Amino acid sequence: MARVVVDPITRIEGHLRIEAEVKNGKISNAYSSCTMWRGIERILKGRDPRDAWAFTQRICGVCTTVHAFASIRAVEDALGIEIPPLAQALRNLMIATQHIHDHTMHFYHLHALDWVNVPNALKADPKKTSALAQSLSNWPNSSPGYFKTLKEKLTRFVESGQLGIFANAYWDHPAYKLPAEVDLLAVAHYLEALDWQRHIVRIHTYLGGKNPHPNFLVGGVPASVNLSSPSVINTEVLSTIKTHVDQAVRFVREVYLPDLLAIASFYKEWARWGAGVGNYLVYGDLPEGRTSDVAGLFLPRGAILNRDLSKIYDVDPKDPEQVQESVAHSWYQYAKGDGALLHPFEGETEPNFTGPQPPYEYLNVDHKYSWLKAPRWKGHPMEVGPLARMLVAYAKGHPSVKEKVDFALKKLNVPLTALFSTLGRTAARGIEAWVLADYLENLYGQIVDLIRAGNTSTFNAEKWDAETWPSEARGFGYMEAPRGALGHWVTIKDKKIEHYQAVVPSTWNGGPRDADGQPGPYEASLQGTPVHDPAKPLEILRTVHSFDPCMACAAHVYDPEGREIVQVHIQ
Numbered sequence: 129m130a131r132v133v134v135d136p137i138t139r140i141e142g143h144l145r146i147e148a149e150v151k152n153g154k155i156s157n158a159y160s161s162c163t164m165w166r167g168i169e170r171i172l173k174g175r176d177p178r179d180a181w182a183f184t185q186r187i188c189g190v191c192t193t194v195h196a197f198a199s200i201r202a203v204e205d206a207l208g209i210e211i212p213p214l215a216q217a218l219r220n221l222m223i224a225t226q227h228i229h230d231h232t233m234h235f236y237h238l239h240a241l242d243w244v245n246v247p248n249a250l251k252a253d254p255k256k257t258s259a260l261a262q263s264l265s266n267w268p269n270s271s272p273g274y275f276k277t278l279k280e281k282l283t284r285f286v287e288s289g290q291l292g293i294f295a296n297a298y299w300d301h302p303a304y305k306l307p308a309e310v311d312l313l314a315v316a317h318y319l320e321a322l323d324w325q326r327h328i329v330r331i332h333t334y335l336g337g338k339n340p341h342p343n344f345l346v347g348g349v350p351a352s353v354n355l356s357s358p359s360v361i362n363t364e365v366l367s368t369i370k371t372h373v374d375q376a377v378r379f380v381r382e383v384y385l386p387d388l389l390a391i392a393s394f395y396k397e398w399a400r401w402g403a404g405v406g407n408y409l410v411y412g413d414l415p416e417g418r419t420s421d422v423a424g425l426f427l428p429r430g431a432i433l434n435r436d437l438s439k440i441y442d443v444d445p446k447d448p449e450q451v452q453e454s455v456a457h458s459w460y461q462y463a464k465g466d467g468a469l470l471h472p473f474e475g476e477t478e479p480n481f482t483g484p485q486p487p488y489e490y491l492n493v494d495h496k497y498s499w500l501k502a503p504r505w506k507g508h509p510m511e512v513g514p515l516a517r518m519l520v521a522y523a524k525g526h527p528s529v530k531e532k533v534d535f536a537l538k539k540l541n542v543p544l545t546a547l548f549s550t551l552g553r554t555a556a557r558g559i560e561a562w563v564l565a566d567y568l569e570n571l572y573g574q575i576v577d578l579i580r581a582g583n584t585s586t587f588n589a590e591k592w593d594a595e596t597w598p599s600e601a602r603g604f605g606y607m608e609a610p611r612g613a614l615g616h617w618v619t620i621k622d623k624k625i626e627h628y629q630a631v632v633p634s635t636w637n638g639g640p641r642d643a644d645g646q647p648g649p650y651e652a653s654l655q656g657t658p659v660h661d662p663a664k665p666l667e668i669l670r671t672v673h674s675f676d677p678c679m680a681c682a683a684h685v686y687d688p689e690g691r692e693i694v695q696v697h698i699q
Contacts, residue, residue: 129149129150129151130150130151131147131148131149131150131490132146132148132149132150132659132665132668133145133146133489133490134146134147134148134669135163136163137669137672137677139238139241139669139673140238140672140673140678141188141190141191141677141678142162142164142634142678142679143163143164143679144160144161144163144638144677144679145161145162145163146158146159146160146650146672147161147490147493148654148659148665150659150662153658153660154656154658154659155654155655155656155659156655158647158650158651158652158654158655158668159491159493159497159640159641159651160498160639160640160651161491161499161640162498162499162500162638162679163499164499164679165459165479165481165499167479169475169477169628169630170477172184172625172628173625173626173628174624174625175624175625176594176623176624177203177206177207177346177618177620177623177624177625178203178346178592180199180200180202180203180618180628181196181197181199181203181344181346182196182344184198187632188678189340189341190230190340190678191609191610191678192339192340192341193222193223193226193332193336193342194223194607194609194610194614195614195616195630196342196344197222197223197605197607198605198607198614199605199618200345200346200605201419201603201604201605201606201616202603202604202605202616202618203346203605204346204347204419204603205419205420205603205604205605206602206603206618206619206620207591207597207601207603207620208591209347209588210418210419210420210588211348211349212348212583212585212588213417213578213583214578214579214583214584214585214586215348215349215585215586215587215588216415217571217574217575217578218335218351218575218586219349220414220415220426220571221331221335221369221568221572221575222331222332222336222342223414223607224414224564224567224568224571225328225331225373225376225568226610227560227561227610228328228376228380228561229325229328229329229376230610230611231514231557231558231561231610232321232324232379232380232384232561234557234610234676235384235388236314236318236321236384237318237321237322238676239554239673239674239676240314240318240391241294241297242666242669243306243670244304244311244314244315244391245304245306245311246282246286246294246297246299246311246315247299248299248304248306248308248311249279249282249308249311249312249314249315250279250282250283250286250308251308252307252308252309252311253308253309254273254276254278254279256309257272257275257309257312258270258271258272258275260309260310260313260390261275261313264387264390265381265382265383265386266382267383269316269320274316275312275313275316278312278315278316278319279312282312282315298664298666301660301661301664301666302660303660303666303667305394305395306391306394307394310390310391310394313390314387317383317387320383321379321383324375324376324379327372327375327376328372328375330368330372331369331372331373331376334351334361335349335351336349336350337350345587346592347587347588347589347591347592348585348588349586349587351586352584353579353584353586354584355579366575366576366579369572370572373568373569376565376568377565377566377568377569380562380565381562381565384561385561385562388554388555388558389536389539389540389558392551392554392555393539396542398550398551398670399546399551399552400549401656401657401658401667402549402550402551402553402653402654402657402670402671403549404511404649404650404652404653405508405509405646405647405648405649405652406433406434406511407431407432407433407434407505407509407510407511408431408432408511408512408516408519409431409505409511409512409612409613409636410427410428410429410430410431410443410512410516410517411429411443411445411606411607411614411615412425412427412429412430412606412608413425413426413427413606413608414426414427414608426567427517427521427608428520428521428524428526429442429520430442430520430523430524431505431510432516432520435545437519437522437523437544440523440524443505445606445615445617446473446602446604447471448473449471449506450506451471451503451504451615451631452471452504453469453470453472453502453503453504454468454501454502454503454504455468455501455502456496456641456642456643457493457495457497457498457640457641457642458498458499458500458501458502458640459479459480459482460476460477460478460479460480461476461479461480462478463478467643469507469643472631473617473627475617475627477629482495493641498640500634500635500638500648501631501639502639502640502641502648503631503635503636503639507644509639509642509646509647509649509652510636510649511612511636511637511649512612512613512633512636512637513553513556513557513610513611513612513633513637513675513676514556514557514560515547515552515556515557516612516613517556518533518547518559518560518563519547519556528563529559532559532562532563533547533559536555536558536559550653550670550671553674553675554674557676594623597620599621599622600619600626601619602618602619602620603618603620604616604617605618609632610676611632611633611637611675611677611678612633612634612636613633613636614631614633615630615631616628617629617630617631632678634675634678634679636648636649637649637677638650638675638677638679649675650671650677653671653674654668654671654672657671
């Protein structure tokens with residue numbers, strides 16, 4: 129039996145180590161270890177809850193918007209603050225934009241190179257690539273001359289011997305199956321997506337002042353609306369936002385989705401691998417009315433167990449018997465002992481590093497081996513993310529989701545069960561981007577209608593004065609981050625944060641085993657996956673990248689004084 133170590137996993141955010149036991153050409157066991165310490169909750173204690181979003185937003189430089197929203201929703205929930213309809217719509221605009229941006233960037237810049245062979249693109253016939261592109265969509269950059277010029281640039285780049293971001297890949301791996309023309313098409317769109325993202329992020333700058341790390345506000349949004357004023361959101365700003373919305377939507381429909389389906393058609397065997405735990409958790413998002421009205425979420429809340437879409441379970445993240453965290457195999461300690469399961473309202477973040485010290489060959493997986501806790505829902509390990517959202521929405525009969533999932537399945541000629549896989553997880557992300565592209569168009573129209581009707585309030589100041597607050601309050605803030613269900617739990621006492629816990633998507637997905645030995649979703653999804661060459665574990669990367677790990681969200685590396693408390697050794 130071979131022990132395969134991939135450390136660090138690249139093309140993700142943060143530091144992740146995967147160890148896999150390979151027996152008879154397949155993975156028999158896998159272990160996921162985050163090699164950074166988590167501790168930002170301790171930094172928040174004693175601070176003004178209205179400022180919490182500014183700290184939690186800096187958990188990560190990628191997931192900035194999502195932590196801010198979860199934080200302000202937690203505080204608003206604790207204090208009973210409801211926001212004006214226009215503020216809700218503008219928040220939803222930022223959330224949908226974040227998802228579309230994140231999903232597109234993940235597909236092209238983090239995940240595509242697991243399937244697309246860059247050097248093989250040099251063998252492509254530009255005329256055939258052009259014909260292929262034009263058969264897939266009406267995207268304008270599709271002429272033979274366009275692909276000829278691109279191929280020449282790529283040839284010079286490769287011949288220089290300095291592959292840069294394309295270096296150190298397993299280009300000779302037999303698992304790459306795309307025709308050269310598809311490879312060239314994907315490389316072209318990889319480069320176009322780099323430029324495209326410059327435009328979509330500007331929506332956040334208009335509503336939050338900058339990107340990354342936009343500004344936010346408990347009680348609303350930090351943007352005023354006056355169509356005739358030159359210094360706030362006016363007619364010109366709305367028109368510019370519409371231009372960026374149109375650009376984002378068109379790229380999803382005419383580039384991302386066609387590329388996804390074209391590439392997936394050559395890798396349908398990956399519908400057999402990567403299923404994982406088979407349990408899915410969704411908090412839901414994009415409230416169409418009051419934030420507290422779960423029934424009014426465009427992306428619905430719910431849980432699925434054992435891949436059974438016939439029953440959707442109700443989810444209440446405030447219930448102490450539902451969301452809990454284990455540290456049995458995590459470098460933390462609980463006052464009640466390692467076997468305890470704690471709800472986030474009672475959660476503890478007390479580090480207890482027990483080794484091994486670097487350099488080391490393997491993790492001691494029989495004991496503690498990760499800086500991630502192991503979240504559980506009613507005792508079950510749960511996968512979160514786009515696949516979970518699309519499955520829950522599909523099972524609940526969401527019209528747009530059902531239509532688009534069925535379209536993709538028919539296009540690929542695969543059954544619904546194909547979604548329970550690495551391929552399904554990757555496809556679900558693109559399908560969700562398509563669903564949200566339609567939503568974004570409709571939402572912009574709703575925003576314009578609200579403003580025309582005179583609903584221009586963007587802030588509720590009713591409970592901004594801390595003197596009106598109760599002596600103690602608790603709140604939960606939900607967010608469906610692009611990577612999955614995100615929850616922030618806050619306890620406010622005497623106008624200050626008494627207790628704060630965040631359970632993030634990559635903790636749900638990347639956490640280690642619990643006290644019962646149940647593997648986390650990364651670990652379970654790798655079991656049974658074939659590995660052609662343990663020295664070139666491309667198959668491991670394909671499945672792990674399908675989750676889009678963000679370890680910076682799941683683990684943070686400074687103590688309250690800003691001192692480094694762990695060093696990462698890369699073998």
